[in-house]
Amino acid sequence: MSRIQNAVIESVKTVLGWVPAQWLPGGTPDPLIERRAAIGRQASRQDGPAKVRGEARFAAEVAMDRLTYASLVHGTVTRGRITRLETAAAEAAPGVILVLTHRNMPRLAPLALISFTDLSAVGNSSLPILQDPVVRYNGQVVALVVAETQEQADHAAQLIEIDYAADAARTRFEGAKDDARTPASILIEKNHVSVGDAERELERAPHRVDNVYRTPGHNHNALELHAVTVAWQGGSLVVHDATQMIAPSANVLARLFGLKKEQVRVLSPFVGGGFGGKGLWDHQIVAIAAARLVDRPVRLVLSRDSVYRIIGGRTPTEQRVAIGADTEGRFTALVHTGYSIMPTYGACPEQYTLGTRALYRARSFEIVQRHLDLDIVPNTFMRAPGEAIGTFAVECAVDELAHAMSVDPIELRRRNEPDRHPISGTAFSQRALMQAYADGAGRFGWERRLAQPGARRDGEWLLGMGCASGSFPYVRMPGANVRITLRRTGEATLSCSAQDMGMGTATVQIQHAADRLGLPVEAITFEMGDSSLPAGPLAGGSAQTVSIAGAIMAAADKLTAELLRLAGNASPVAGLRAGEVRLVDGGITSIANPSQRESYQSILTRAARNEVTVSAAGSPPLEMLKFAMHSSSAIFCALRVSQVTGEIRVDRLLGSFDCGTILNPKTAASQFRGGMIMGLGLALTEETLFDERSGRIMNATLADYHIPSHLDVPEIDVMWTGIPDPRSPLGARGIGEIGITGVAAAVANAVFNATGKRIRDLPITLDKVL
Template identity: 60%
Template sequence: MTKLQNAIVGGVRAVIGHVPESWLPGGTPDPLIDKRVTLGEQQSRVDGPDKVRGAARFAAEVAMENLLYAAFVHSTIARGRIADIDVSAAAAASGVALVMTYRNAPKMSVPPPIGMTNLKAAGNHTLPIMQDPEIRWNGQVVAVVLAETREQADHAATLVRVRYDAAPARTRFEEGKASAYTPESILVERNRIEKGGPSRKFAEAAFKIDAVYTTPWENHNPIEPHAATIVWRDGKLIVHDATQMIHGTAGSLAKIFGPNAGDVEVSSPYVGGGFGAKGLWDHQILGAAAAKLADRPVRVALSRASMHRLIGGRMQTEQRVALAANADGKLNGLLHHGFGVRPLHSICDEGFTLTGRSLYASESFDIVQHYVDLDLLANSFMRGPGETPGTFAIECAMDELAHAIGMDPLELRRRNVATRDPLSGAPHSQSAMMEAYDLGATRIGWDRRLAEPGVRREGEWLIGMGCASGTFPFMRMPGTSVRITIDASGHAHVSSAAHEMGMGTATVQRQHAADRLGLPLDRVTVTIGDSSLPFASFAGGSSQTASLAAAISSASAKLVAELMRIAGNDTPLAGLKPSEVEFSDGGVCSVGDHARQESFASILRRANRSDLSVVGESGAPLEIMKYSMHSTSANFCELRVSEVTGEIRVDRLVGAFDCGRILNAKTASSQFKGGMIMGLGMALTEETLLDERTGRILSTSLADYHVPVHLDVPDIEVLWTDIPDPRTPLGARGIGEIGTTGVAAAIANAVFNATGKRVRDLPLTLDKLV
């Protein structure tokens, strides 16, 4: 069991509730792994019709009377102090109700940091917010303007005049490397790993490669910009937020402003994309503070420019990977060192070196990463944090090693796939990486690939194919709770403070509850997205589906016991124990004798009850105490590169995934494709441009920060093994992030196969190929 797993389990062991025996190491697999009715079907998302009609209410669309609109003034230096700030012209501007600066802002505590053992916190950095004149990064908010309209607020913000006493700022990555710090742990895993005598193994190896790979700073650009509508009412703070951390946001705001946790209400029924970005940042805190001062509701809706200056993204990395192999391609040594930008005030550990610990077997390992502390915005989680930049380096290095040996790069991977955890020796809970390689290779037509680079061409276009593996760990958060209510008509209502960011959470859990309770889909409703509902952890780490599934299973076990208790003796079920009955056809029946059955409605009617509610908890993820648990992927790319301009055109992407049981083929396919498109953007276009002289972000719009649009996206095919993991709820593992890992490397490797040019620096812009 790793330290990270210990932290997840041990940090909550004292507060967990019922743990189903099936989740224990060596326990019985979930019966719904094989006994399914709607799970696995292509069900459309239940929230789809409301979103298409415009009926879904997002955070910036909540109607409130007497509403004020907020605009932010950002600092223009990276380090120093506010020498003077003149807000008189802004305060006198038409429609302005309030200008807030550090001089009149209410007292606010530092946001409590999010952590694996503190799921009721959501802070992304540990800096004070508008409590003093100190400037800590270029883009920090120095004034908040509230006005009657958004246009008035934006105009008044331009009238605020700020004079700074600038101090020397650390904004250059290369200079920062000289004073980089080396943490003892990365995500509580030991940082430095030396195993098996790597120096000797490298010296003895028949083949070796040693190269440096770089990935840039990347920003989030969800379709819905960050927004919140905020009001203080009768001493309570009510926040309608675009968040993937409902209870974490509520808990953090309670600590920041001092009210009891129960006096903060957070609602977030719909989120237009999150990818790790939709946590607690300065804008919600400043909006709540300004609403308190003005004693009126406030709406904060960030512009793209404000998003890029206030919301952290993927850290910049420089990674050295060295691989050593014997004559038949078996790895003797794997070295993975690197630098990443992580300011000391940032919460996010981006473990890009964790990738090399799980994918491949090797006789020796040498792994360590260092962080560069710069005067910049805190980095944060971004789809597949750590594993996404990590797989780019590892998988490009594997391709280079295959070329050096003269071996097919897919065959090299096959020969080195780990059959158990390479470092701990723990067995895999389930792994079918070879099947994923077979599926993807067949679909892409890998046998058409020519080993010699630059040989295939059509006119000016050089054609190539590349492959790469991907990985992301299984996670399931403790403490996630679900309430199941059966009403007098026999309908089931499932509720939890979980999150719907477009990935299909409500849809899949509706399918799960229907199958678990023996009900048709139209007799099950799911309500999520509000802190008044039972606790749910954040939607991150590809953990939400498994966490909710465990909680629904726990709740259904309690529901059986309660139904049998209130059924009494005047029932066909009399004399049976809860373990001797099961859900079926809208009621409870004897296992093996469905003639002994009674409907939910009948039981409630005889008990003179209008409904029956139970709450189940997910319990500690004890399955990770014994097993190494990872989702994996095999990524394939076919593309062409113009010999004249260096333009890259990706023709096909194929992703084959081993993620346990797939619960909804339609939403899963969408998730996989979305992740692969993010990998496409990482490979070809995405890069945050920083002026290292001033620390100012330059690419603050979608005109300057390029994400893939429709014409950039090629034909994408996704496949999966659909082999259940017997150690997880429903046999499933999370799929939200595995789609992104490995994609950039597959594209870079295809570029090499097409051109013979090895580009180790993302993005793969045409200037690097001409």
Template identity: 45%
Template sequence: MTQTSIPTRTPQRVLGEPIDRVDGHVKTTGAAQYSGDHLYPDLAHAALVHATVPRARITHIDTTAADSLPGVHAVITHHNAPRLQPPPKPTLLNLPTLAAGTSVNYLNTDEVHWNGQPVAVVVADSLDIAREAAQRIRVTYEELPATVDFEQEEPNAVPQKNSALSDGGGKKGDAVAALKSADVSVDLRFSTPMQHHNAIEPHTTTAVWNGKALTVHDGTQHIDWTRRHLALRFKLPLNDVRVISTFVGGAFGGKTNVWAGTILAVVAAKVTGRPVKLALSREGVYRTTGGRTPSTQRVALGADADGQLTALIHTSVTQMGRVGGYAEQVVSQSRHLYDAENILVQQHQLTLDSIANGVMRAPGESIGSFALEAAMDELAHRLDLDPIELRMRNEPDRNPMDGKLFARRGLREAYARGAERFRWADRTPEPRSMRDGRWLVGTGVATAFHPAWVFPANVTMRLSADGDVLVRCGFHEMGMGAATAFTQVTAHALRVPLDSVRIEYGDSDLPIGPGAGGSAQTASVSRAILDAAAKLKKDLAALARRNNTSPDEAPATILSRAGRTHHEVAVGADRGIGRLAGQVRFMSTLLRERRKYVKAACGAQFCEVRVDSDTGEVRVTRWLGVFDIGTVVNAKTAASQLRGGIVMGIGAALGEETLVDGHTGRIVNANLAEYHVPVHADVPRIDIECLGDPDPTMPLGVLGAGEVGIVGVAGAIANAVHHATGLRVRDLPITLDKLL
């Protein structure tokens, strides 16, 4: 039987090549429209009024001064806001119910649940007028008892229970007894602070009502969840809600959920009858959206004299808001990384009167790897063993906890390649043994690990008689180069030139795409594109046979003889029974594969630091990351994603810290002047190498690059600082005072 393929006009290899971004021109010239760039006639602007107490009932709101300000159109409070449906109870049987950032029914209640909760919204002709009016509003509260101090409340944490998709704890053997009898052991306590997202584009929503139909421009990471959430909250038919999110100016998890700003922009537009833009200030992002939870962790390791682990204990305490939040998988990598005979892992949760914590790049693994990798480094030091050698002696062939197969795991190769390129053998192992003038020099390593996911995705693929291909899918472009990657995947699957492929994305009117989270979007959409390409080829072959044409003819010839200008195929089902069946298939496939395989991207992080012996200043001076992320779709964008994760990890290690007043629950550094993120001078040259071998169990062999880059970064820096100074810093961030 003749195998059908679509001829290539210009032979070219596209998969893996460092192709320039297809949206590069519109972004660099300012033509790209983000959620706040859409102009409508009579566009009004909204500003929020935030609660100044952590828990209370509102007894009075004085809006007189705001109402009297020229240019103000409405002041909306719980007294006059339209009634909304409350957020649904989250359930894994209906994934869009996870969309709500909190369980609060904004402006439909007189209750305050955290310091920063929006209690009023002002709509005016300009943003300046709206913000001025918001500052004139006076709110009186009946304050209620509140718990806001993480450190003080830590003893009240309770063990997290296991669920279908989230493991709170687990064990193999008796790790407690094994630790006591170990030849060499370490038992360390670590802490990490609350952290917040600071994307270039703060959360912004432009909401427009056209009769009973709603259009929302929103910088979201999950168009479908946002659309369904808005339809539910405002009691609208799903077809009457459109969410457009063509470009997103960074997110890192912070725009996964629907937060107060989006809901209240829609409320403001409904009340005033005008299009409304609500752009959060930098401070507003901290007050109304959740960031990374703080944590305390215990890592205890026991080993025999040769360095073989006999015990691994990793426990954690993290924070959730009383009105919602996520249980971060802080100890998850300790289930997979090291071949200990006995393992005990357990997460604990603490509920406070705070904003619900949200997802932030590699939630759980980022901070959990810091503790585990620093403890491994300390154990290597006490064993007088090279840190890489210790890791390799404990590199498992199967998953240590349960014996599952690793679908793919290139850690040995990553460490071998990294050690050679980084010249690891040139270091002297003793702490404080390397110096350059007043600078103490140290090197450190750590392991990166992040699970791989695949979610449902729907696409349509249209082939025209002239050879052009149009792919439509409501996925997200947040700066990672998704549109470019899927152009390459399509060209690869159909064997057509890149310039013949066009992608439409970022709109709920398109076939439903997956959320941009969990480093899963590339694998998820790639699977749908490959399925669509296979279906298109099959249809063309059948069409050719029906019209007495050879299946080997060019598509133009096949379509012309069939009297067609194009042929289109669809993959997936967007609604009704088909969508429900798709969700059931997704859950069953996910659970079935979880029982058989551990799928994850991994890597080895190498860094060099210099520490000023007089001031304690830390400078990261050299970095190499070697990663196993499966198939590399675009070498340029993949390396950029991994570098971005490393830069974010440098911030977490050396500067980032959300400070909360232990009495009022108020974030006291809700700005970029006092919340310190890395700048250019803080970041060295970052070299990236990807092994490039596909995972045979994943679509196109892709494992994901967005999040694994941040994992292990803080641990590598802490280990390098210890090598440079002899000081083991166990509390992030690593600041001057901890090194003097």
């Protein structure tokens, strides 16, 4: 991202600052905020029955005639060149149809990296894919075998012999710091923010903390392995993919393979977990190329090991956070700087300092991120990229300052709660973090916490409580399109290429459409998961729900206008304009005089129409630039630490959220809990072990990378303020990622409260506690 981009974004923000709010999206609050019926109901998932019966078909489960199976071979050096490549034995093995290497791979251009200014660019890596004998990171794909069965493909893959001439590789985090880059921007924000003289303020502050926090690499570890089933049908391409980016992937694949947009169809109705990892990577490209060469459908399911090798995870970071405070505890300086890995061929800047800009008021700020170039599989976005680990550093630092000042950590946060965005001065659209704290503290029993560490015990167990704030920005993506077909029977079908990884996409949008169109939920169908439908944005940034909601709003407005036109002069609603009616109870009703109405059935019958169809795109998401819009949370943790073994057991975890309107309490609570559980993994067990000598991931299995299992997960309490955001569709903000934020700090702060030990290096394993 460039300085030019910074200037453009700043100019837009400045201009929007002068534009009256009512001219912009969200200028007038969405009327549905006041009159929701289906929204906010405790509805079970639409796809629940199919999922519990095992009938939901995932990408690797599509049956095809003459299907072939593929197996990958990964390079074993970190940088170098293939000097000998012996494929004859593999080619002669039973059932083998093709061995694909750089020698016979079609020549393809590199992928355009994910960009927030070009939404059709979704590459996670811009490295060449099987185009030359060069190895650029450890685990890179160097060959693919296609055979009649998976067993034959796997066996033949082992028969390929490769020698490498290894080159020196950059694999050490510490060693790369000397050549660190300071990018101009992080996503669409300016990277280096300097307000006042923070270092000087820090020096003369009566109270200060100044520490370095470290977080390791992480992998998404969605339970479903990355998989594609690919078929070329005539000149067209059908890809059943496990992806969070259906429409953008179809666009990119069309461009890459020289096809027209309508010749590529990507289907992904169910995704077995994504968390940022289910994007476009090398495996789809080689499988598609292989399917063209063998002229048969190909299925490629990555092994778990392959997922670690070629799908990037979250980068490790080293973050410095320093806070200076006056005698009243008001922050005079907030410093957040650090290092993370971002190869030049990767897309994710791991924006760990972005959340810090909106969390606290301070007299001075010094914020900057530095990127390290290592020869690795490019890191990518993983649940709450930036905030998940950025809040660990900042929220531990706040706790450390509170302890040093003998102030309750919630009280210290209250004293520094901003009333406007602390850096831009922009108004918050809505923010009730302190209410979330008050509600959470009450239910959790925070008043029972003793400030003195180590003061509570139960036999060998030291008991502690901790809290921390979480935050995640509101994002509504441009490029969300929806088609609504309303039938004379009073049923409606909504269509969008949207994806579901377990968020309940169809469930909540059906609830939404029911209220928006004035129909019962049973009358609505939501078609999704297919790039041949109107394009939805990628599912990321906790943005899909409001992005599609914005498109449904726009389409409903269009539908209203179209129905009024069809109603004509003979209708009871004749003469009314779109702004004077609403869609309720299966028809159009005058807002001023509710008895003046006509049903859809009546309008369409008189117009001799079986159905009416409209398509619309959501308005440009200018509200994001006009207002400071963030979800926030207060996380509380109670745990025990064994004095004998150092084992940590989390007894209770509570999340109190301020995330706007909650559209479906059942699915929302699950998303919050899910994020918080991933936060427990982040705090206590998860770590991608990287061998800095070899450049190779050492624990590329679910047996060695420890995600929380049932016994690790206590009952998790979630609650929310439910205060609607007046600037967003439905008053909603994203909830998919906020859950993980703040959890690691709440756990670390509770460990300190229990033991008096500050662990600033995740995960908090027992060796660090003893």
